[in-house]
């Protein structure tokens with residue numbers, strides 16, 4: 001089973017419609033004018049899509065922030081750009097990021113779902129999708145229309161996610177939890193994550209400590225990592241980074257992750273754009289990640 005994990009594409013467009021500039025979007029547009037446009041290289045998109053396509057993965061997982069200010073035209077542009085990868089909705093899972101819920105209007109009108117709703121098995125979160133007889137994605141949505149970039153997994157969704165794992169029989173041997181917000185980050189990114197964290201991440205981590213070995217696929221922090229957080233020892237936390245990010249420091253090469261699952265093992269590679277060409281950076285190989293028994297799932 002080969003999975004491509006992509007995130008934080010951040011399609012942006014200039015808008016001069018003053019009605020659209022009102023309210024929170026004005027903050028977003030100001031941010032856009034001062035930095036986003038320089039930060040995300042849309043002209044790289046076609047090459048990224050071609051690279052992902054060439055991998056011919058069994059499944060494509062996109063963990064949010066397809067847009068910048070959740071404008072309809074940004075969603076449409078993202079959909080069009082990703083078009084060559086979206087031919088079979090059964091082989092693509094897409095979750096929203098906080099930028100895809102940027103305004104309360106975009107939440108109310110279900111702007112994300114209108115364009116990308118076909119790429120999830122249900123019309124609300126959480127959902128569990130089986131990729132094969134032993135692999136499944138559990139998707140969470142902790143985004144909210146909020147002035148800050150912080151998120152929160154709503155109580156009812158949290159409850160349903162716990163129930164879903166308890167009641168799915170047989171329980172997937174290779175569990176992938178997908179959420180735009182990481183629950184933990186490597187030390188180099190912890191202060192950045194703190195400012196824009198999922199505010200109940202500690203509660204979510206406490207729950208995940210008991211679900212047994214799993215991959216946790218996220219985005220939000222624009223850096224790629226494969227990390228074993230001490231908060232959740234049986235988790236392999238994977239962050240895909242941002243594929244269009246301009247990276248003047250060379251410390252956050254833009255790209256995406258290729259995840260190979262074979263029996264109990266997982267291998268993760270980062271396809272990184274160096275500015276000149278693509279390079280493949282091995283991130284982790286764990287031969288027995290899914291070898292141990294699932295954690296004791298108890299109701300609380």
Ligand SMILES: [Fe+2]
Nearest residue numbers: 008065097220
């Ligand atoms: Fe982002």
Ligand SMILES: [Fe+2]
Nearest residue numbers: 065097098220
């Ligand atoms: Fe984000």
